[in-house]
Amino acid sequence: MRILVIGSGGREHALLTALSRTSSGEHDLHVAPGNAGMRATWHDVAVDDPAAVTALAREIAADLVVIGPEQPLVSGVADALREAGIPVFGPSQEAAKLEGSKTFAKEVMATAGVRTARAKQVTEPDMVKVELREFGPTFIVKDDGLAGGKGVVVTDDVREAVAHAKAVIEGGNPALLETFLGGPEVSLFCLVDGETVVPLLPAQDHKRAYDGDEGPNTGGMGAYTPLPWLPEDGVQRIVDEVVVPVAHEMVRRGIPYSGLLYAGLAWGDEGPAVIEFNARFGDPETQAVLALLESSLADALYATATGTLADLPPLKWKDGYAATVVLAAEGYPANPRKGAEITGEGLDDSRIVLHAGTAKGENGGYVAAGGRVLNVVGTGATLEEATKVAYDVIEKIQLDGSFYRKDIARPAIDGEITVGPSR
């Protein structure tokens, strides 16, 4: 199969790596715009431009287009490809509103009876203080537009909450105030084709920049899978209580979902509650999850894209665990420094090092070109082994000023994560 992957981050590098490691035959892999670490044919394209992406897919006669990031989905790239008769993995513009509009997602969840935080949209700066009285003591203030996970402030400081809400509104988007959902977080990725839902392994992301969950929210600093602390029926409960009802509600609304639905959840005393949906694979959880996939990813994505997911044989997974550790550039997330040289071992081994913000330097080596520079992936029989493999590699990679979290999966390894009573 000739497969075109749209995107340029660690998630897309993980997708390409899994697509190249396949039991379903060799695939001819293409990527646009890609990054320096990817082994595929690169193309330059404006990823948000439906006509441009469709023209590229036609030109190379792609059998399948896989859309990695959310922006092209929200811009309707999947719709244009579908109209052109090209199989595409990724939801329509309307369906991607589950990620693109938090208000839409709340509406769908309310109708579908899915547990989530109570939310209030505020559009007037003067109303922020009044409305915040109904929330707290921990305040959640979100930008009700696309912000790549960076538009959220979680704080016990009401002044900070007010300031952020006002800044969001002044920036042109509504602010969304939410009640705080307690409990450990779970990322569950599901292949969804209409009413058919196939879950991948559950993962956990570490969103704060520094060890011990200190510092600003980021796109994600590391992840591990599966989750030893999740109740045995945890994935099934998320599928039954969250993803299937939402998939059903989307069908009922005449906007069936086709692609990856990423449920970001907090596992509270009552079980799973939705923090957010994303219309795409999560980054960096994908880097860990796909490291354990034994079945052909190409077959799974193609089945989803062509409406035959119900006929796909059950997915097979490797035993054990996987962990990803993100190497971030100095100054990330506020102001990442670009251009510094990256050296070390394993930079060309895509089983272990997945590139994100990298580019080719003048002397042929790699340089940092983004905030999250690369991901190191480790696998092992235990979670501790998996993280050790990743840390042994990342310790030997040099990038001036860079940093990474030293405690990925640590609370899970130490048995510190507990969940409330199961049903």
Ligand code: AMP
């Ligand atoms: P989001 O942009 O919705 O992905 O939120 C980013 C992060 O903020 C999440 O991964 C959570 O850690 C945190 N968060 C967002 N909403 C809530 C909530 N209602 N309760 C608790 N934590 C939240």
Ligand code: GLY
């Ligand atoms: N893992 C966070 C995200 O992909 O949004």
